[in-house]
Amino acid sequence: MARDNNVATTRRGFITTTGAGAAALAGCSALQPSSGEYPSQSITYIVPFSQGGGTDTYARKIMPQVSNEMDNGIAIENVPGAASLKGTSEILRAKPDGYTFGGFNPPSTPISYLVHQPEWDITNGMPVCTYARTPYGIFANPEHNIEGLKDLIERYQSGELTRFAGLGRGGIVNLAAIVMKNEYDLNYEQYVAYDGAGPAIKAAVSGEVPVVATTDTAAQSAVKSGDLEAVSILSSDGSSVFPEAQSPSDSGFSSIDYIGQLTRCMFLPPETPTDIRDTLAESVKSALQTDEVQTWSEETGNAVEYGSHERAKEALEDSINTIPDRVDMSKLRS
Structure with missing residues (x-):
């Protein structure tokens, strides 16, 4: 995938800006649209996932600062369901x-879109910006003492483990599970789908399932508390949250980078005036550079990265155009 060449790193190095006109704007107020009247009422930010997951966590750290930048209230609304398609709709x-x-994350939601084929067109959404990239990982209940991806695969091959948990059927985690089953002989008998990272992680912590696949940010608290252990990070770029965790390629397996990492994006409804989009984008850019967000990023390892609306559009369209050429989508529709 092509990357924007215009990249600027701010004072702590935890946020980069990409895309056209990507100059650092720390301390600057968001520009108002030409009408001078927006915003004049509270804004709703839709998270198409349950509370407690990675997208929700980012929203609850970033949106208060966006609200401050705009001097306007922003209410976060969780709308889970249909592998994130309900909230995206x-x-x-x-x-x-x-x-x-609201925010959704290529290739995750685009995969759900390709699988379920709703009547609406996901590419009609107006991209606002990107704000982070997040890898997926595999996490296990410590009682199983799993030592890396190879050991995990051997446990499934022997029949010691049979259930593999992740997010909704037909989504990116389900797809990753199928890819690993085909490419790594990860022979689980049952894929257990949960409506969001929060419920899936709770199931692994309680022992209802032995293993869960989710984002590194979603699993961070459970790993820090000792309730889960990181088995593998599915992107060869690794994880800033779990820098010691190995990727499949580190463990001698083929790379699955094309589904191993999210690009976190924000979108508006189609036909929204571009000056409103620009106001929101500039407010997010400034919010990411605040001490509150950068300190959180530094302390947790949840890197934040601003990208232009062109970058968000590219991430969405690349997923829609590339995934069907790499994966047999009919396996997710059955």
């Missing part, structure tokens, strides 16, 4: 006045 079908927007 609400974002795209909202009134295009700038008072409803």
Whole structure:
């Protein structure tokens, strides 16, 4: 995938800006649209996942600072369901006045879109910006004492482990599980789908399932508390949250980078005025550079990265155009 060449790193190095006109704007207020009237009422930010997951965690750290930058209230609304398509549909079908927007993450939601084939067109959404990249990983209940990806695969091959947990059927984690089953002989008998990272992680912590696949940010608290252990990070770029965890390629397996990492993006409904988009984008850019967000990023390892609306568009369209050429989507529709 092509990357923007114009990259600027701010004072702590935990946020980069990419795309056209990517100059650091720390301390600058967001520009108002030409009408000078937006925003004049509370804004709703839709998270198409349950509370407690990675997208929700980022929203609850970033949106208060966006609210401060805009001097306007922003309410976070969790709308889980249909492997993130329910909330995404609400974002795209909202009134295009700038008072409803939200975040979803290529290739995750685009995969759900390709599998379930809803009547609406996901590419009609207006990209606002990107704000982070997040890898997926495999995490296990410590009682099993799993030592890396090779050991995990051997446990499934022997029949010691039979259940593998992740997010909703037809989504990116389900796809990753199928890819690993085909490429790594990860022979689980049952894929257990949960409606969000929070419930899936709780199931692994309780012992309901032995292993869960989710983002590194979603699993961070459970690993820090000792309730889960990191088995593998599915992106060869690794994880800033779990820098010691090995990727499949580190463990001698083929890379699955094309589904191993999220690009976290924000979108508005189609036909929203571009000055409103630009106001939101500039506010997010400034919010990511605040001491509150950068300190959180530094302390947790949850790197934040600003990218232009062009970068968000590229991430979405690349997923829609590339995934079907790499994966037999019919296996997820059965």
